[in-house]
Amino acid sequence: MGIIEIRDLSLTLNGVQILKNVSLDIWDGHIHALVGTNGAGKSTLASTIMGLEGYREVTGDILFRGENINTLSIDERARKGITFGWQEPARFEGVSIFDFVSAGISSGKQDDKETITKDALIQLGLQPEEYLYRSVDQTLSGGERKKIELASIIAMDPPFIMLDEPDSGIDVGTLEKMNEVIKKLKRNGTTILLITHSLAVLRQADHAFLMCDGQIIEKAAASKIIPYFEKNCIPCSHKNMPNKVGAL
Ligand SMILES: Nc1ncnc2c1ncn2[C@@H]1O[C@H](COP(=O)(O)OP(=O)(O)O)[C@@H](O)[C@H]1O
Numbered sequence: 210m211g212i213i214e215i216r217d218l219s220l221t222l223n224g225v226q227i228l229k230n231v232s233l234d235i236w237d238g239h240i241h242a243l244v245g246t247n248g249a250g251k252s253t254l255a256s257t258i259m260g261l262e263g264y265r266e267v268t269g270d271i272l273f274r275g276e277n278i279n280t281l282s283i284d285e286r287a288r289k290g291i292t293f294g295w296q297e298p299a300r301f302e303g304v305s306i307f308d309f310v311s312a313g314i315s316s317g318k319q320d321d322k323e324t325i326t327k328d329a330l331i332q333l334g335l336q337p338e339e340y341l342y343r344s345v346d347q348t349l350s351g352g353e354r355k356k357i358e359l360a361s362i363i364a365m366d367p368p369f370i371m372l373d374e375p376d377s378g379i380d381v382g383t384l385e386k387m388n389e390v391i392k393k394l395k396r397n398g399t400t401i402l403l404i405t406h407s408l409a410v411l412r413q414a415d416h417a418f419l420m421c422d423g424q425i426i427e428k429a430a431a432s433k434i435i436p437y438f439e440k441n442c443i444p445c446s447h448k449n450m451p452n453k454v455g456a457l
Pocket residue numbers: 222223225227245246247248249250251252253254
């Protein structure tokens with residue numbers, strides 16, 4: 210059984226149908242990639258799974274471990290262990306990195322809060338003594354914010370993680386660290402959905418979904434989707450399907 214099962218999911222925003230009868234399964238303990246052109250609907254699909262405000266008026270079903278979660282709030286879904294790393298994480302003036310990263314640590318692990326928080330930062334290459342008591346504000350670069358957000362997800366140790374373009378706005382060294390973190394999460398049994406334009410990130414995945422114009426047009430082993438990045442588009446009905454990698 211999939212940890213997440215999506216059945217015939219559609220979403221209309223401001224009169225425009227953005228998601229069109231999306232059905233897919235996300236398998237427990239596997240890494241999945243969601244790839245497709247800009248505007249295909251990838252972030253929207255992740256937002257509906259997370260249950261963000263404004264993305265809950267869907268038709269179809271979103272199941273988490275077999276239970277329909279369509280009507281659950283974002284907090285209720287987060288408590289079940291569904292997490293989402295934003296493409297451009299928000300900043301929180303006056304909140305320390307320690308408080309931010311440790312916020313989601315489960316009640317049973319409160320005694321180890323400091324160790325877990327430091328370990329999560331170290332995994333992303335952030336030295337705790339330098340970062341722990343800084344504020345999550347504009348003094349951090351976009352890349353640092355992304356690392357801190359991923360550290361907060363690692364500290365939470367959730368069963369399911371969606372990362373929206375984890376490679377955007379970060380340098381090569383950080384991308385390598387993120388890839389190591391993703392491998393480690395998989396070894397620990399975490400299920401991951403990577404939304405990406407990057408071949409390096411796609412290569413980390415076991416399975417991939419190719420999205421175009423609000424539809425899933427291909428589901429396959431990640432290696433089968435790689436030709437899409439090598440300018441050999443898989444044919445689809447969408448008239449604007451790009452045939453050049455540069456159009457991604
Ligand atoms: N709140 C909204 N209202 C209307 N259209 C939206 C809204 N959010 C996203 N869209 C549109 O939905 C489409 C898919 O967007 P998005 O999911 O961000 O694509 P991707 O993440 O694949 O680049 C785009 O055409 C975008 O303009």
